[in-house]
Structure formats: structure tokens, C-alpha cells
Amino acid sequence: MTDVGSSSRASTRRGDKGMSPVARLRLFIKQILDELRKVVPPTRSELLNYTAVVIVFVTFMMAMTATLDFGFSKLVALVFGN
Missing domain, CATH: 1.20.5 (Single alpha-helices involved in coiled-coils or other helix-helix interfaces)
Known part of the structure; x- marks a missing residue:
């Protein structure tokens, strides 16, 4: 079974090498916030x-x-x- 968001994540990972450190930090924080929205207290x-x-x-x-x-x-x- 294929994860719907896996292709976008894979393409994001491949493009990480060309990203600036600030852009990578923004992406990292965005991914953290996306995961925290899934948390059910x-x-x-x-x-x-x-x-x-x-x-x-x-x-x-x-x-x-x-x-x-x-x-x-x-x-x-x-x-x-x-």
C-alpha cells in the first residue's frame, strides 16, 4: 500500500541538497508543526x-x-x- 504523501516527501528529500540552510530550517519546522497537529492529547x-x-x-x-x-x-x- 502506497502512502499518498510519500511521493511529495521523497521529492522534497531529493531537493534538500540544493536548499539553503534557512529554507531547510523552515521546512524542518513546518514538518514538526504538521506532525504536532496530528497529536491527540x-x-x-x-x-x-x-x-x-x-x-x-x-x-x-x-x-x-x-x-x-x-x-x-x-x-x-x-x-x-x-
Whole structure:
């Protein structure tokens, strides 16, 4: 399946070498703004859900890392003494 805008993008890419730095910067900013218009912001409930998931995951990873650190420090103390 062919992307409708791919031919115009490909021709733009081929013409990039002859463009001035200012024109390339304008094109770059235009492409960024075009992509940002496609972004759909999350709803409030989605945002709260994503935030909760991240907080739970980070808390779990902190607990796991602390447990492993504590266990390895006890193991090293046992093997090598205080």
C-alpha cells in the first residue's frame, strides 16, 4: 500500500541538497508543526491512569532494586566479613 504523501516527501528529500540552510530550517519546522497537529492529547482519565501506572511501576522497580541491593550487600558482608 502506497502512502499518498510519500511521493511529495521523497521529492522534497531529493531537493534538500540544493536548499539553503534557512529554507531547510523552515521546512524542518513546518514538518514538526504538521506532525504536532496530528497529536491527540490524552483525556483527563487517561492521563490519570497513565500517571498511576508510571508511579506504580517506578515504586515496584525501586523496591526491587533496594531489595537486591540489600541482599547483595548482606551476601558480600557474609563472604568477605565486615
